[in-house]
Amino acid sequence: MMTQPQSQPGTDATSGAHPFDKDWSGFVRMDMHCHSHASDKPLNKAAGLIGCVECYSPPERVFDQAIARGMDFVTITDHDSIKGAMELVDRGFQRFIIGEEVSTYFPEDHCLLHVLVWGHTPKQHEQIGKLGLREDVYKLAAWIRENNLAHSCAHPLYVQNARLERWHIERATLLFKCFETRNGAHADTQNRAIERFVDQLTPGLVHRLVQAHGIEPLWPRVWEKGCTGGSDDHALLNVGRTWTSLSIDAADRVSDPREFLRRVMQGKSQSGGVGGHSALLAHQLATVGSNYYAKRLHAQQSPSGRYLGSRLLRFAGIKAESPGKIRVAAYKATKRMWQPRKARSLPVSKALRSQIRPLLEKYPDIGQRLNPTLWVEGAAVSQHDRMAEFTQDLTEALSRSMGSGLVRSFRKRDPARISEHLVSYAVLYLAQLPYLISLFHQNKERNFIEKFEHETTQPGSGVSVVERPMRVSLFTDTIADVNGVCRFIHNVAERAHSSGRDLQVIASTKLRCPDLPNIYNFDPVFATKLPKYENLDLCLPPLMRILRHIDKHQPDVIHISTPGPVGCVGFLAAKMLRIPVLGVYHTDFPAYIDRLFDDSGLTRLSESFMRGFYKPFTAIFTRSEDYVQSLAGLGLDRERIVSLMPGFDTREFNPGFADRTIWKRFGVRAESVKVLYVGRVSVEKNLPLMVDIWTMVQNTCRARGLDAELIVVGDGPYRETMARKLSGQNVHFLGFRHGEELSTLYASSDMFVFPSTTDTLGQVVMESQGSALPVLVTDVGGPKEVVDHELTGFVLSPKAADEWADRMVTLISDERLRRRMGAAAYERMQRFSLVHSFEHFWQVHTEAWHDHLAKLGITRETAGIAGAQRPTDDSEARSPIG
Template identity: 45%
Template structure:
């Protein structure tokens, strides 16, 4: 026998969610008779209606003579000492008993309410036990609840996530009579009766919109030869511990769709009739996704509205989003025939009831809409049409607002995260210094660059690979149109919108699908969020950390203020960039640097020294190795001589990488080398806005620009060259300097920035003034001419690089996250009872 033991009707008229409360919107519009019909149609033997603090909805069904109705109520009660709010489901309650709750003042005193429940022998359960109604639920309050209530709702279709369900089950399984007796003594409460540790368990949908109704339930087995029992027998067996919760767990998408459906009902009743015909047409179509019937205008009304909008004095105009929706929604629905079939009135619930599929539809629709709106924005900007720009901006704002319920519910479902962590630790027997979770630490890395050819992308890929190889849980989140090599811990999302960066056409700035990324990271439930870059994806990481109440760690990969200052030759812009980066780092619990010299740079951004930590840089010493040398690699590089001494530069060809200095230095060096009769060439791998100018300036001077090279070819180019030059003053490490040394090349680096720390001056390379082209030219000539010195320094460079293995770097990197996680936890005060009191027995299935 099955019953959905947690269902609402329009009698739950007081809004619970703050957004609905501000609008004066009821929390439910479901008619009791429709709730009854759908519950029975979906296989429920009994229909329990549990409206908030009222039994009016259930009594409507009783008065209509409906069979199998369980009169219930979701009662709001409080701890008198601090007003911590609880919701308790009560079933089989009579109108007289409902009145007693009010007249006896039981809502204000949960202790008195508990005594009353037992006196009245009413079936009950603490609803969604780990959901903090007003932010005051604590471990101590939950321990008191184990003494106060005989049943717990372990599966709630709107609030119980997989983690919450597992945790509640573990807590209940860990209870013993002795433990309850110890709790009663600690809190000065009445000693529990023998056998009180065996708590009944229930499940219900907590449906407010007829979307999840009867998708979560409680089953009670029948005895042999029984075909049916009365509601009273069902409840009696339930309280005896024979109930088995079943069905769907909660999802943020499901709750968001319930809120959106309630909002659609509210719009249709309050605003729809006053809207113009075009708005009614679109709204009525969209409302069908929520199962809301809204009046559709006639063709005549639409025709008249179209004429009105064309009149010169009319101020009515459709948003570009309206046109985009008409065009894109049918296209998107083609991939979701199951949702399209639910738009018919006779379907088993509207499309909104298929929560995951609707989320997928929205994810596929958003990029289509953004792509359709982008040309409208470009056209309006080109024509100087301010109204047109405002319309497109409003369209994007409406798209963002449409995601608000989804994002809001993700935040809402994670509001108890710290309480869950505390309970989990108590069950695992943790004590003293904050230890890693029993399952191991879980880290989510957010990066704007992963498939690109740069040091940051290579570093993130290396760390992801090392994590997988060592069994650590590190997941990388990015959003890009660049091809990203797939992996079990790589999560790449299609951007909502992507545009080339002016002057950096090989790079893109993207608008990531924020909601989809937050849903994925919510399912992962990481302990630490790592923000690798300060772009849109990095900002999404900060939002995820706020949602999860998780500490933030990041690496200061790039000196962006210096980049901006050099790129635009504007000190004020550089200062503004420093201010913004400092504001971002305020949210970080730890800022990592890959060299010690970068610590001062981070401090200059306003970060306290105690929050900055340097960790060991790393390089793939197998991929970048002297044995990768292959002279044949030059055959694929047009114009490169196989016999020349090759001076190699790898990286972005741009002003902020100090490439103008290398341009000047090579001009002088090449002139000197030609005069000495020495054949030498400059090999530039990479691309960037300065490339064309540099190519033109060095034409006929032995310079070859190869563009991007990857994989084995790149390794061979490194190892088959002779000298490496890297004049950047803005890099915090310069990964290429490590890769060159591992490949057996002496390296020339600037005396500013991080690369100088990974070079032994005079042993594995030279550290030179970053603004002295003469010194660079002289050093290049010396290295090219003195082959013996060059080879000796190259051999020393190869040996020097071995200490920077990826394995060693990853271990240091991982420990930095462990330390940050420990430091972020508030030291718990010693409790009167040892933590072992809550150590759980092995997890058992729901009874």
């Protein structure tokens, strides 16, 4: 079987170099799978409750669009109906042949299968129902063979009622001559998998299937499958963009659709065109919904509602009645007369009026397709990638436009405006629901397809999921700050990139991110200052933009570094892809909340949130043994808590960066002893204790004639207060520092202090020791685990301010002690190599991925098996056909 060039998922039919640009004069083509309004059943029970059917396309428009897009023959394959096809037959349309998508079931377990049938008569269509062929796939297959009808097993790997297994596909291989190997609505991963399966069919493999299933093939040379392709269009968007083709020479003419079908059944066809993707499916759903609105709800709206609705319906190529501007103005004037109190429109309406025109100017190709008379060429929503980008840009523009109003409403404590804004945001995100549904729907077969390919391809071919490297997406809300979490993520990203591992970091911040090719920063749709953290932004990430990116990356494992908005998107992505999710418990957030707000209710709420957030995780890393107890105290399973091997980049933090001349730049005396603190300047870092300690240290130093200065690197909400309280106490606030400058500040200092009691490790404690500094830390939290008391530094109680001051003065006054402890610290830190830490990090993710695959039955031992018995207890493999 040959396969024509495939478009990449998400590629528009009209963009760039594409199979549509090819000269098709040597081919005859037909879109062999498309629907009309005769597919009049609801898509699901919810749609059925409101009377929304799955397709509203008039048959003649399906025909016209297929011909306009270069199809030589046309068919309509409605679900268990030929009414739409018969409309064209009765009206004498040429180059057309009847088709139908027949629903049928495996009687053993009621597994649903769809079979496309072409060229049958109305009488034969009636026989399908009268003979009960929809209830028994074996009877249907035998009837198709008896009547020698052209047919194809539609979207064979699409799991329709949660029962499909490889067992069913193997039986279908013996029952049917043709398979649909390119479906324009379902994920291209399905198309590629079934293409590979069909390509590798041989007489030997078919013989093994016959022996395993006890079924004789119904068709000669059944391993030579006829391959069909069709758009599976339900909305007049994609007709003719996926097809079945025959290669012909100048002397060979195929002028009749029945001759076309005969050659397809001989295995001479190719499938071509675009495969499905999430944006395409979303636009089909949105167009079907728009048709329902236009037919059932539009006329019931007010003149202004119909005016707005008619313009929005143009995006779907739907023409609807629209009152003139004069009538709309008269309606508004009358409304004001009878409702003197000014009625406010929702903020989203105001934002839409201000944002839509500038955005259409940015997307002129979308604007040009808003004329409903151009439906043959395709409505705006048929330009799938461009329309998805337009929708994302519009959603984000509307969100930003409403953001300032929402903040003002909260500051004014205006409940009416707050509710109006919240309703507007709900409407905005409800409009994205088709995209979200489609992303989940297009990925629901992922595990099944991976298992199918694993079991049906030869070991060593590189197709099986166990024969390729793992892909990881790491989600984080903090990427551009100066703290241990950020540097840990930077280190992981850099190490993954340098070692060739496929790891992508996903973030959403307005701050500048590290310049690494595997860090993806998405511009937030809304950002505001975090309460009590005015130097930090609380960012709302662009949900659909990130999920579409993840859909293209298709990671095997999701890693969530922070339980913020971006982390929540990561959790949703894991659910979408049905893959394991792991994370790191970097910070004791309940302790942070308790220290920041001193509110037991908020603390308990944060504990409940953390418990619920981390409970579904496959593994939870903690960077210290001390916090294993904290996680267990939240009610999390100890077996899933993994102590991550600590590590930092010894190349970036070592004594070789020492340069005492750097202090002149910051107005620090060259001869003084430099006491360094690096981190967030905030209350939860226990810096009020540092204020008390340093005041005592300065008093002692003045009395003894010692010269020492406190260097604070970082920023935060406590900086102003701390600077005021330590005014005149030899303190320098340097703000955030990065890269080599930070490394030099470490190596050029004399000692390091870190009074925090809420850190799970304290990356800065390792970096300072790696720079040959003695350190002082508390005996609460994770930092104490990387400090040898009285060898590399001191581990002290946070309640013993006097002891802290004494130890600091001792180090300030004793240069030999500082050097001895600093040398010991440097030696000890060499065991905490970033390479070893990263390899441990990667190994745990690999094990989680392999455990996930093993639960699906995907192991190296199960690779390449074929013809296995159906894995249920209630049946034997029977031979329903004599």
